[in-house]
Amino acid sequence: MTVEKPTMIEFRDVHKYYGDYHALRGITAKIRAGEFFSLLGPSGCGKTTLLRTIAGFEGISSGAVMIDGKHMEGVPANKRPTNMVFQSYAIFPHLTVAQNVGFGLRRANLAKDELARRVGEALEMVGLKGYGARAAHALSGGQRQRVALARALILKPKVLLLDEPLSALDKKMREQMQVELIKLQRQVGITFILVTHDQEEALVMSDRIAVMFEGEIAQLADPETLYRRPNSKKVADFIGTMNFLPAEILSEGPGGIEIEAQGLGRVTLAPDQAPGAASGQGATVGFRPETLTILFEGQPTAERESMGTIEEVVYYGDMTYYDVRLDGTASPTRISMRNVFGRPVLDIGARARIAWSAGALVLFR
Amino acid sequence: MELGSRWDRFRRSEAASGYMLVSPTALYAILLLAAPLGTIILYSFLTDGYLEIVRTFTLANYHEAWTNELYRTVMLRSLGVSMAVTLVTVVLAFPVAYFVSFHVDPSRKSLWLFLITIPFWTSYLIRVFLWKVILGFNGVVNSGLMGLGIIDEPLTFILYNVNAVVITLAHAYAPFAILPIFVALEKIDRSLLEAGQDLGESRFMTFLRVTLPLAMPGVIASVLIVFIPTIGDYVTPQLVGGPEGRMVANLIQLQYLKLDNYPLGSAIAVSAMGIVTVVSLLFLFLNRRYLKGPKS
Numbered sequence: 001m002t003v004e005k006p007t008m009i010e011f012r013d014v015h016k017y018y019g020d021y022h023a024l025r026g027i028t029a030k031i032r033a034g035e036f037f038s039l040l041g042p043s044g045c046g047k048t049t050l051l052r053t054i055a056g057f058e059g060i061s062s063g064a065v066m067i068d069g070k071h072m073e074g075v076p077a078n079k080r081p082t083n084m085v086f087q088s089y090a091i092f093p094h095l096t097v098a099q100n101v102g103f104g105l106r107r108a109n110l111a112k113d114e115l116a117r118r119v120g121e122a123l124e125m126v127g128l129k130g131y132g133a134r135a136a137h138a139l140s141g142g143q144r145q146r147v148a149l150a151r152a153l154i155l156k157p158k159v160l161l162l163d164e165p166l167s168a169l170d171k172k173m174r175e176q177m178q179v180e181l182i183k184l185q186r187q188v189g190i191t192f193i194l195v196t197h198d199q200e201e202a203l204v205m206s207d208r209i210a211v212m213f214e215g216e217i218a219q220l221a222d223p224e225t226l227y228r229r230p231n232s233k234k235v236a237d238f239i240g241t242m243n244f245l246p247a248e249i250l251s252e253g254p255g256g257i258e259i260e261a262q263g264l265g266r267v268t269l270a271p272d273q274a275p276g277a278a279s280g281q282g283a284t285v286g287f288r289p290e291t292l293t294i295l296f297e298g299q300p301t302a303e304r305e306s307m308g309t310i311e312e313v314v315y316y317g318d319m320t321y322y323d324v325r326l327d328g329t330a331s332p333t334r335i336s337m338r339n340v341f342g343r344p345v346l347d348i349g350a351r352a353r354i355a356w357s358a359g360a361l362v363l364f365r
Numbered sequence: 366m367e368l369g370s371r372w373d374r375f376r377r378s379e380a381a382s383g384y385m386l387v388s389p390t391a392l393y394a395i396l397l398l399a400a401p402l403g404t405i406i407l408y409s410f411l412t413d414g415y416l417e418i419v420r421t422f423t424l425a426n427y428h429e430a431w432t433n434e435l436y437r438t439v440m441l442r443s444l445g446v447s448m449a450v451t452l453v454t455v456v457l458a459f460p461v462a463y464f465v466s467f468h469v470d471p472s473r474k475s476l477w478l479f480l481i482t483i484p485f486w487t488s489y490l491i492r493v494f495l496w497k498v499i500l501g502f503n504g505v506v507n508s509g510l511m512g513l514g515i516i517d518e519p520l521t522f523i524l525y526n527v528n529a530v531v532i533t534l535a536h537a538y539a540p541f542a543i544l545p546i547f548v549a550l551e552k553i554d555r556s557l558l559e560a561g562q563d564l565g566e567s568r569f570m571t572f573l574r575v576t577l578p579l580a581m582p583g584v585i586a587s588v589l590i591v592f593i594p595t596i597g598d599y600v601t602p603q604l605v606g607g608p609e610g611r612m613v614a615n616l617i618q619l620q621y622l623k624l625d626n627y628p629l630g631s632a633i634a635v636s637a638m639g640i641v642t643v644v645s646l647l648f649l650f651l652n653r654r655y656l657k658g659p660k661s
Contacts, residue, residue, distance in 0.1 A: 057559055077562040090560035094578045094655070103574075104564030155564065 005032040007069075008159060008191045009054060014063035016049060016215075023049050024060070025215040031193065031208075033068075033158075036185050038194045038202040041212035042238070047195045050212070051161050054193065056080045068158055083152035084161040087168070089144040091136045091151075097123070098132030100147055104155045122150040125184070142173050153188060162194045166201060178204050199239045203227065211235050227288075231276035233364050236286050242362075243333045245326075247285040249365065257363060261285045263306055263326030263333070267358045274363040283365040289336040291360035294322065295353040296343060302355030308333070310350045320345050324352060409631035418627055426632030436616065436633060440640065443613040446530055447596040453535040454591045455584060458542035462583075465543075466550035478547070481540050489537060493604050496533040500524040500605065525607025533601045538594070542587040549583025550576070581655035589645055596641055613637050 009031040016024035024046050031037045039047035052058035053065050056077035065072045067081060083104075092100050102119045110118070123129055126146040131139075139147065145165055152160055162181075166174045182205055185192045196202050202209045203223045210220040219231045230236035233244065247261040256268045264285070295302065311332050312323035320339055323332040335354065339345070346352060375381050409426055412419040430436050465477045484492060499505045500523045507519040523529060553576060561571030599614030606612065613633065620630030649656070 055559075055563060057563075076567075077559070078565050078567055082563075084560070084563045086556045086560060088554060088556050090554065090556040092557060092560070092575060103561075104566075106574075107565055151564065 005034055007031070008033040008035070008067065009193070010064075010066040011050075012064040012066070014050070014053065014065060015061045016046075016053065016058065017061045023215050024053075027063070027215075027217060029210060029217055029220055031191065033191055034189050036182065036192045036194070036205055036207045038196055038206040038209045039212060040196055040199060040202040040209050040238075043197055044214075045212040046215040047197075047212050048163055051084075051163055051193060051195045054080075054159065055082050055084050055161055081158040082161055083155055083157040083159075084163065085145070085148045085152055085165045087163045087165065089148040089165075091139070091144050091147055093137045095136055096132065097128065097134045097136055097139070097147055100136055101132075101150045101154055103151060118154060119150075122154040125153065125187075126150045127180075141168055142177065145169070145177065149184070153184075153190070157190060159191045159193060162192060164195055164197070166196070167198070174201075181205060203239070211238060213238075228360075229272065229275045229362060230286075232279070233284060233286065236362065236364070241289050241334055242286045243289065244284050244286050244364075245329055245333070247283045247363065249283050249363075259283065259285065259363065261361075263308075263329035264304075264356065264361075265306070267304075267361065269358065269361060269363055273359075273361060274365065276364055278365050281365075283363060286362045286364060287356065287360050289321065289334040291356060292333070292335045293355045294324075294335060294337055294346065295355050304356050304358060306354045306356065308352055308354050310346055310348055310352055313345060313348055315345060322346065322352075324354060326354065405631045406635055408627050409635045411628050413626045413628045416625070423628075426628045427636065429629060430632045430636050439611055439616050440613050440633075440637065442527070442611075443596050443637070444640065444644070446527055446534075446602075446610075446612060447592050449527075449531045450534040450538065450595045451588050451592040453531060454538050454542045455546075455587050457535065458539055458587060459546055459580075459584070461539075462543045462546035462550055466547055478544070481543055484536070484540065490600060492537060493533055493601050496529070496536070497524065497605055500529055500532070524605060525610065527606070527610050529605040529607075530602050530610045530612070533605050534595050534598060537601070538591045541590045545586035545590065546580060546583040549580045549586075553579045578655060581652065585649070585652050585655065588648065592648075593641055593645060596637065 007030045011027045011029045014024050014027040015022070027046075027050060039050060041047045049058055053060050054067065054072075056072065056075060056079075060073075072080060092103065095103070098116075098119050101122050102115055105115055105118065119132060120129070123132060126149050128143060128146050128150065131143070131147075136144075136147065145168075148165070165181075166177055169177060178201060181192070194202070194205060203226075206223060208220065208222050209226055211218045211226065213234060219226060219235045221229075226235070226239055230239060230242070233242075236242040236244075245262045245264065247259045250258040250260055250266070252258070254271075256270055257274060258266065258268045260266050267285075293302075295305070306326050308324040308326040310322055311325050312321075314321040314323075318339060320337050322335045322337065324335055325332050408418065410422050410424070412421045412423050412425070461481070465474060465481075469477050497504070501507070502519050502521070502524065504524070506523060507516070510516045511519065523532075557575050557579070558571055561575045562568065566574060596612070597614045599612065599618055602610045602612040602615055606615075614637075617630050617634050617637070620626045620633065624630075
């Protein structure tokens with residue numbers, strides 16, 4: 001199973017201009033067949049534009065988009081092996097659910113009962129069995145989305161494009177649909193490309209994620225790498241919470257990088273703990289809130305420890321977030337602790353021993 | 366006391382302010398629409414006498430209106446002309462509305478709509494007269510074509526007949542047809558058109574399967590807005606229609622003003638109204654599936 005899956009979509013130095021505005025700035029990436037791929041970024045970063053260049057709704061100014069090895073230049077949207085779930089779902093309001101789902105099958109010239117059978121199958125797949133005769137405008141948001149999914153998947157596209165499909169749903173529904181989408185993708189084996197601004201959604205659902213800022217891909221990696229080894233402060237900041245402390249590089253060799261970090265002291269990092277290219281803005285060390293632990297009384301001494309003062313406590317039920325000022329630092333560090341029954345929540349102003357590990361640090365320079 | 370407090374409560378209720386708001390219009394409509402209409406219906410059942418109307422109930426006027434060959438011919442012609450005008454107007458209005466809605470920059474749309482209403486700046490009568498100038502024996506069209514050597518003698522089939530009436534009315538009613546279609550097209554979510562193409566349909570098929578059905582409420586409104594008033598138009602047939610272009614309104618006018626036969630004129634008018642109502646309802650019934658969409 002270590003064989004690399006074939007490439008389904010390839011961007012080769014794609015540029016897109018809207019007048020003077022440079023929306024896509026040299027996108028080069030490969031998306032593998034059967035992969036759940038996410039384009040993640042803040043609004044205006046070009047992720048939807050990039051998705052629309054795959055669908056054929058948006059032309060590109062230079063470069064190339066390939067789908068399954070074929071050049072897509074000049075191929076209109078209706079001739080591409082892709083289908084899309086629109087952000088607004090774009091359910092045809094004048095048609096029934098079944099007519100919506102069967103819309104794309106007109107050209108297949110199926111017999112009436114065959115058409116009905118396939119529409120029924122598609123509706124069953126998305127959990128809308130028996131809804132075929134309903135008017136499309138009488139559906140709830142979640143149901144509309146399922147219709148949009150069934151309508152796209154019934155055509156058995158090579159690639160399914162999802163443009164922020166969950167953003168209009170409430171939190172519960174969204175979480176439920178995330179799981180359903182993952183299952184559906186495994187079941188049909190089609191390449192899914194999801195556009196989202198919600199980092200949590202991207203982490204939960206994707207095999208790989210491309211983080212985009214200002215028309216460029218900042219990092220393309222699997223969720224775990226993206227979370228643990230972000231290649232820039234910007235990516236680190238966009239995905240989850242990351243603490244930053246100023247650091248100084250003392251020496252760099254094949255064995256590792258020795259640094260002196262504020263509040264943490266002297267540490268030697270493995271080469272892969274500095275995944276980003278040098279930006280020349282000085283060194284910073286970053287670490288996630290859950291990689292630090294507050295040691296309560298009686299807990300044994302850890303290998304790496306620092307002292308700090310608690311400045312803020314935010315109680316979340318299952319978790320408590322502490323903002324701790326490590327001794328010798330200028331800004332507080334966030335630490336998240338799982339609440340354990342019987343253990344008190346610490347007060348503001350208390351002194352605390354903080355345990356951390358060198359392997360959780362990431363160096364940005 | 367009881368009545369007084371109830372009146373007080375009514376005065377402050379939402380219904381009261383509703384009645385207050387509609388009352389001027391309602392009064393206006395009752396006095397100037399319902400009352401004359403009632404009079405006409407009443408007249409149509411009375412008997413015509415010399416210089417006066419005899420108050421004896423009769424159905425003779427309707428018998429005359431429906432059996433007399435002349436009235437029947439003119440009524441059928443009016444229907445035919447109105448339908449032709451409606452067809453021409455709506456078919457020409459659709460592309461204009463489509464262009465403004467889909468291809469005009471959003472910031473320019475109001476300017477375009479404003480330009481479309483420019484014909485209203487001149488009086489209807491003047492516009493009809495202008496068509497006379499354009500279509501006349503020595504008019505713009507004929508002298509133009511003759512000057513270019515395309516024809517040797519003036520075309521006579523373009524003025525003082527049904528064609529001229531259709532051309533003139535179609536022009537006069539164009540804005541009325543464009544605006545409802547424009548509104549219906551504006552309401553179409555553009556992602557629906559992308560979805561149509563995404564699902565494998567060409568632009569043209571997407572137009573037929575998505576745009577057109579969704580624009581139908583506007584088209585239906587346009588048809589009614591053009592069809593209903595044109596059947597009763599009498600200025601245009603009078604001025605450019607010639608003898609064979611006479612329509613039912615000219616006939617009613619003749620009965621009232623020249624022949625002084627109010628009852629027969631009223632019977633023809635009521636019959637015409639009935640026919641228009643029936644045709645319109647039939648049209649709505651045939652298109653009912655486009656009109657039951659979402660309320661939003």
